Amino acid sequence: MTLTEFSLIVGVIAIGMTYLMKKKSTHLLMSFLQNFLGVFFIVSGFVKAVDPLGTAYKMEEYFENFYYTFDESPMKAIAPIFTDMAEYAVIISVGMIIFEIILGVMLILGYKPKLTAWLFFLIMVIYTALTGFTYLNGYVPEGVNFFEFSKWGDFAESQMKVTDCGCFGDFIKISAFDTFMKNVVILFPALFFLFKSKWMHQLFSSKTRSIIVGASTLIFLVFSWSNYIWDIPVVDFRPFKVGVNIREQAKAEADAEAAVEIISYICTNKKTGEVVEIPYKQYLKEYKSYPREEWTFEQNKTEPSIPHTKISDFLIQDMDGEDFTDSILNDPGYAFMIVSKGLKKDISVEMMTVQDTTFIQDTIVQPDGSQAIVTKVGAIEPVEVEKEIYHFPEGFVKPFKEKIVPLAQAAKKAGVKTYMIIGMEDPEVAKSFAKEIGADFPIYMADNILLKTIVRSNPGTVLMHDGKILGKWHHRKLPMFDEIKAKLIR
Template structure:
């Protein structure tokens, strides 16, 4: 809606003050589509790694999907694209914003029209794949259209398209329909590009386009190559308490009301929606042999209440969070309008913050409820090459003799070597990337060693992998702190750096840094550990 308002204002200004204006509808569509592309591209330019991670998910799914069809010859290109996802991300982001500016100015109408159409077709393919995989049951290929079934949200292979980065999450269906709608102005531009308004002279338009390409490329690189994003739209932002938010999301998820049942007749396909209370009375009329039933649920919410002293708490909240800490969080993060407030709660990646040690023991709440400061090292991937090494092992066979001790009733057992057999075994060896190891030995660990000398705890979290490999890496880097395991996508969400360093206190994110911008421990202590 805001984009439409901006487009309308720009259209009036162009129509009133620019003599080259030709067509009100064309001008409005230029301004609407141009503003939309500038906005959607800009919120992704803040965090180009986020778009790169999203494209990696798409490329992985495309490789799996196409490899099982007659189009399998295209599948090998997707791993290559995954390896260069960040370059692809920066190119697409800059292209999207610049194309939006070109639409606003009417620069190179024919080229801009065709480029806009191709980009919208590409976006429609991505969002369509995301949404339509909801109709594809587990074990069925996307292109086996005859085996598609009813829409099930959990069937979707990529949960959201990332159209607006982490700034705005749209439902996959909404994203798909948005791109289908944009196909109409895209086609209009192609066939009526001569009606486009053109602002400024051709030389000025070209200069703006050129400067924009350079400036936007540098800006994108600054948000992943030299530093973390300048604006953090992700749930793991500074000031967020991971433990409390995780507990709130769990509470909201457990309190979702069932509003109705959607029932589909297996034979006729007829669908009826029955309110929940009515279904409880009439469920015998819909036997499972004849009807498929799906619950229609309401929004996830929590109910916050205040006591006579103004302390806020949550109904049906069972996590062991100190009452004062919970109250402070609720009053600072939500607008509490009265003694009782119902607050909608979205599920974020914080709900996926589950970590274990190498033996599978739960460590989540242990690290989130550490009352003092602690450092969390986030490493979604450890870079190495795996090889095999042959070595000799020796199997020894023993014999045991029971010997009586002369002059007594006692005996003792004597063990003797009977045989030794040598055999060769193959074992995995890991060659870790020297540059990646140096990030720990030269940057991260000196800071943590200084902190640990003062009793500050530290731990690292990496993606699920071979414990032997992770232990080898810990020794290679001389890291005197434990390594834990978690989901790699969740780790990528915490901090856009590998490794990234997060300062925690009682589950709250105090500050976070990419390894390239990590201050000394003395500076951290002076500025953030107060």
């Protein structure tokens, strides 16, 4: 679904709502805008409430970008704030999601018009500034700080630090420019609400409106919690949903990318700024007229028939860096894939005594007159050295010991494999963790962002069969092996 299609659907719903409450309305345009933006905010908030961790991960990207932007500017003093905010990204995510949904409810109800108008205006100012910053980063070349305006260059999407605002979670993907313009447009009704709040319709009594707002807050707060604390998202909008064959989808995406054609070249003169778009076949004949010393080039291509997703980035390697992706995706049997985006750990340093051996090399003359170099032990002495000791929190280890390892042991008896994939980590940490939980299954590594996308649980469990995802579970909801076998393993 596109933003335009979504807006049209919301518009039709808002027209119907406005018609039904026309007797309550003193100003039809105001009522329509209340209903339209109310529904808009409720839906955009709801699809994020389905997956609050996804919004938290997006916020972490923003906070990281803000940190480096301000840390390299005269406003360096405020940079650490964003590091602190990143630590509470999940709490901020849930708070923002609930606020957005409840603001939509307040608009439709006409709850405390002046307060609602001010809150709506303030949130739109923040959203517009945020998405404007995201889009304008496309004009900031590599190595240039955002606040060095005189060094900005031509727009390039590759220069953007955050390419998707996450306004609709994974439900709808919107370009940075479209998101920014959407917010600019919504600023106009926000101002209308601010200056004409007395025109807002109000449904029900004041007490009833307060009860609805309070109840909605509680309901959606619990709903958000349920989608990451107690279980994985109730609706999966991500590419790694149950039923998807990763191997086949990755091949389809690769084939679609290979079929992309170059339509034209957009040539920009470095001195004059002149921009010329030349059809591809014509460019092949005239490229000598546009030397690279004088021109920059951008290819204008057709869109792939199947969009690129994180499935194309599904790359798994062992502790030695050897690629195991094909082995995993081409396995015709059943296998449990345990996913952990990061092993939670503390590190302490202990002194330990090791025997340090000193060797001596000497040259001796052989009986035949030739010379030979011999090595012998000079001395063996005890030496104190530092060794890192890894400690894994009990709360993190518990689901492995109580649920995942027993599942793997039961699966092994039934001939079903188990392997674990963790975020990029020191192999020694992985070995220490495997020993801690008593795991006898192999541990591989992959990109952290990929693992966050596969399952919203740390740890999470995925049942695979011949490259296809058959099931996904939060560690709190992981069934016993016999139950999984009865339902999914044939």
